[in-house]
Every structure is written in C-alpha cells, then in structure tokens.
Amino acid sequence: EKDILVLAVESSCDETSVAVIKNGTEILSNVVASQIESHKRFGGVVPEVASRHHVESVTLVFEEALKVANVTWDDIDAITVTEGPGLIGSLLIGINAAKALAFAHDIPLVGVHHIAGHIYANQLVEPLEFPLLALVVSGGHTELVYMKDHYQFEVIGETLDDAVGEAYDKVARTLSLPYPGGPHIDRLAAVGEDTYKLPRVWLDKESYDFSFSGLKSAVINTVHNAKQRGEEIVPENLAASFQASVVEVLVEKTMRAAREYNVKQIIVAGGVSANKGLRKGLEEAVAKDGHIKLTVPPLSLCTDNAAMIGAAGTMAYLKGHRSGMDMNGLSGMEL
Numbered sequence: 001e002k003d004i005l006v007l008a009v010e011s012s013c014d015e016t017s018v019a020v021i022k023n024g025t026e027i028l029s030n031v032v033a034s035q036i037e038s039h040k041r042f043g044g045v046v047p048e049v050a051s052r053h054h055v056e057s058v059t060l061v062f063e064e065a066l067k068v069a070n071v072t073w074d075d076i077d078a079i080t081v082t083e084g085p086g087l088i089g090s091l092l093i094g095i096n097a098a099k100a101l102a103f104a105h106d107i108p109l110v111g112v113h114h115i116a117g118h119i120y121a122n123q124l125v126e127p128l129e130f131p132l133l134a135l136v137v138s139g140g141h142t143e144l145v146y147m148k149d150h151y152q153f154e155v156i157g158e159t160l161d162d163a164v165g166e167a168y169d170k171v172a173r174t175l176s177l178p179y180p181g182g183p184h185i186d187r188l189a190a191v192g193e194d195t196y197k198l199p200r201v202w203l204d205k206e207s208y209d210f211s212f213s214g215l216k217s218a219v220i221n222t223v224h225n226a227k228q229r230g231e232e233i234v235p236e237n238l239a240a241s242f243q244a245s246v247v248e249v250l251v252e253k254t255m256r257a258a259r260e261y262n263v264k265q266i267i268v269a270g271g272v273s274a275n276k277g278l279r280k281g282l283e284e285a286v287a288k289d290g291h292i293k294l295t296v297p298p299l300s301l302c303t304d305n306a307a308m309i310g311a312a313g314t315m316a317y318l319k320g321h322r323s324g325m326d327m328n329g330l331s332g333m334e335l
C-alpha cells in the first residue's frame with residue numbers, strides 16, 4: 001500500500017510550526033519556530049506581536065519542513081492546518097498559507113481542531129487503543145475526552161473557570177517567576193514539600209468537571225497574607241502544595257472516569273502533560289489499577305507543534321474530512 005504523506009501547519013498561539021507526517025504515525029520533519037522570548041517581557045502572549053512573528057517565520061518554516069523531510073509538493077497527499085481554537089490573527093496566518101499552497105499545488109485541505117492535535121500527539125508514540133480517555137491539560141483547556149474510536153470525541157468533563165496551565169502561569173506570576181510559569185512551578189515543586197494547606201476542589205461527587213480558580217486564589221491569598229504579616233514564603237513548598245492539589249484532583253477524576261467508561265488506554269495531552277508531578281501521579285495510579293495502559297507524549301510533543309496536527313489530520317483525511325477554500329479561523333471552535 002502507498003504511504004500517506006501529510007503536510008501540517010500549526011499557528012494557533014505563539015509557535016509557528018510545519019511538519020511532514022507519514023501514515024499518521026511517523027515524523028519526517030517537525031520544525032517549530034518559538035516566540036516565547038518575545039513574549040516573556042510582557043508576562044504572556046501578546047496577540048498582535050504573535051501575528052507579526054507568524055508572518056515573518058511562516059515561509060521559512062515551510063521550506064525547512066519540506067527540506068528536512070526530503071519531499072516535494074508532488075509527494076504530499078493532504079495539507080492539514082489548525083482551524084481553531086486559538087488567537088484569530090495567529091490562526092489566519094497558518095490557514096491562509098495552507099490554503100494558498102493547497103490551491104497552488106491542487107492538494108486536498110483538511111482543517112483540524114487544536115485539541116485533536118494534542119490528543120493525536122500520542123499516536124506518534126504508539127498506536128491508540130479504543131475505547132480511550134484523554135486528559136487534556138493546556139494553557140487554554142482542561143478536559144476529559146472519551147473516544148470510542150478514531151476521531152470521535154466526547155467531552156465528559158471540563159473546567160468551569162481557569163484551565164490548569166492558566167492557573168500554573170498565574171501562580172508562577174504571583175511568585176515572580178518568568179513566563180511561561182508551568183515548568184518553573186514544576187521544578188520548584190520537585191524540591192519542595194506540601195506544607196501549605198490548600199483546597200482540593202471536587203465539585204459534585206459525580207462530576208468530571210474541574211475548577212481551579214479557587215485554588216489559584218488560595219495561593220495568591222497565602223502570598224498576600226504572608227507579606228502583610230511580614231513573613232517569608234517558601235516558594236518551593238508553596239509550589240509543591242499547589243501542584244499536590246492539582247495532581248490529586250486530576251488523577252482522581254481521570255481514574256474514576258477511566259473505570260466508569262471501561263477504557264483500555266489513558267492518554268495525556270497539552271502543554272501541562274510535560275508536568276513531572278502529573279506524570280508520576282498517573283503512573284502510580286495506573287500501576288495500582290493494573291488494567292489500563294498509560295501513554296504520555298515526550299516533552300517535545302507536549303507543547304504546540306505541527307507534528308500532532310499532522311497525526312490528527314491524517315486520521316481526519318482518511319475519514320473523508322475536507323475543507324474548502326472558504327475555511328476561516330474559528331477562535332472558539334468546538335471539539
């Protein structure tokens with residue numbers, strides 16, 4: 001059988017990335033131009049700055065991805081691109097580049113949901129086994145997604161307020177750590193102890209929804225109150241206490257859903273899947289359960305990249321999904 005080669009584009013936030021993926025599983029190239037340095041001094045992503053950077057890098061990133069993969073346009077079966085959700089100005093730069101090239105080379109175009117991409121990053125590690133449960137944890141999302149089969153997504157729980165990554169970034173900011181704060185909190189937590197009494201927010205007993213704004217506020221109040229009393233905060237211990245609360249709630253709800261839905265595999269997706277505490281918590285819970293396979297992508301595939309969009313896009317393409325030249329960016333796209 002003929003190999004399927006897909007060219008993928010991701011530009012929903014602050015990385016411009018183009019990849020070439022073979023059969024939805026093998027990375028031939030995955031070029032990522034990150035803008036993190038430019039946004040650091042603002043303490044977050046500035047949409048207008050992000051769009052300008054995408055315009056500057058997109059052509060070079062395309063050329064590099066084709067060169068590294070050692071393929072020409074004739075080899076490409078489909079062009080897949082993140083359609084949403086994300087920053088509209090950023091999305092449109094990737095989408096317009098993808099549309100122009102699909103049109104010029106007469107190649108089918110397939111729009112992909114950013115979270116489908118994060119989920120399918122796992123297929124670049126090992127084959128997916130259905131039914132499965134995906135724990136999606138990123139800067140914009142916290143969701144439990146049940147999948148009966150390929151490209152069938154059912155959101156069974158989501159955050160009612162802050163996303164996990166967002167809570168991490170805000171807590172990091174409170175502790176005067178650089179953006180993005182998640183990795184810094186993770187690093188401090190590894191050497192700290194869970195000494196601060198912070199809440200675990202379970203919501204309804206049956207619910208798979210999450211809430212992290214209360215926990216975030218509790219951390220901010222702890223820092224504020226210490227300052228007023230002239231006391232020193234131990235950042236390592238506060239980071240460890242915050243992470244302990246996050247991990248306990250995420251792991252507990254994930255395992256409960258995995259059992260209820262009788263899944264074969266749990267996969268983790270999104271930038272926060274890089275978190276060492278979360279990985280360890282899930283590994284321990286799955287080992288104790290003994291029946292469920294756990295897959296977590298390597299760090300390079302956890303944060304935004306086009307390879308994951310190519311893996312998801314290949315499955316969408318095989319299912320017959322096609323997008324027209326009227327494709328628009330959808331900043332609030334539903335999975």
Ligand code: KG4
Binds near residue numbers: 272
């Ligand atoms: O998926 P992603 O790259 O972008 C979005 O689509 O949102 O996720 C970025 C988020 C940021 O909030 C960042 O702080 C967080 O992932 N993150 C982490 C870690 N590495 C990245 N959070 C906790 N621990 C980490 N090791």
Ligand code: ZN
Binds near residue numbers: 118139270
């Ligand atoms: Zn993402």
